[in-house]
Amino acid sequence: MKPVDIFFQGDHSREIDLTEAHLAETLAELKARLVRDHGVAAEAFIFIEDEDEPLGEDLIIELVVARGPKLHFSRCREVEVTVAYAGHKHHRAFAPSATVGRVKxxxxxxxxxxxxxxxxxxxQIAGTHDRPAPNTHIGSITNEKCKIAFDLVADERVNGASTPTEDEGR
Known part of the structure; x- marks a missing residue:
């Protein structure tokens, strides 16, 4: 049987990685391969993107891909998120597979x-100029204590970036 593509993110990398798995393979078998080949932590929980509960490692890939195309591997069971805006802060726990877009x-x-x-x-990650893409899993950008702080900031838009003509003062 032909293998399927599995997209994943995790503590090991902010990038979206790709691997293949057979439909009859278990998550435990996939995880063992990713620990060996991609630096995934052996104690990592496995989540489907934007789902709040970790998956059982005895699940077969066929059942997993039916629920979602992207996995997250994290040593964090949840991530404590703080967002600051206009002098106020809100806090909430999310699964590490939650996307930056969902948090926003x-x-x-x-x-x-x-x-x-x-x-x-x-x-924007607090104290930086780093604005992660909306599809980034928060578990891939959290600290060792499974916490992350963001500032909710105005999107900078560049308008009228054309070259002026001679009549316009070039």
Missing amino acids: DWAAKAFGMTAEDAGEHLL
Whole structure:
């Protein structure tokens, strides 16, 4: 039987990695291979993207891929997230497989933002200029204590970046 593609992120890397697995293979077998070949932690929990509960390692890949195309491997059972905006902070625990986009949606609601206002803001890792992509799993950017802090900041937009003509003052 032809193997299937498995996309994954985790503590080992912020990048989305790709591997193959056979449908009859268990998550335990897949994890053992990823520990050996990709630096996944042996004690890592396994999550499906944006699901809150870890998967049992006895599940076969066929049942896993039916639920979601992307996995997350993390030593954290949950990540404590803090988001700051306009002098206020909100806290909540998320699974490490939660995406930055999901966290931003929660934060926008927690701060009472309209959909329009929320669309003009991004999450930035506190104390940095790092603005992770919305599809990044928070477990791949958390610290060793399974915590991360973000600032909800305005999206910087560059408008009118054309070269002026001679009449416009070139």
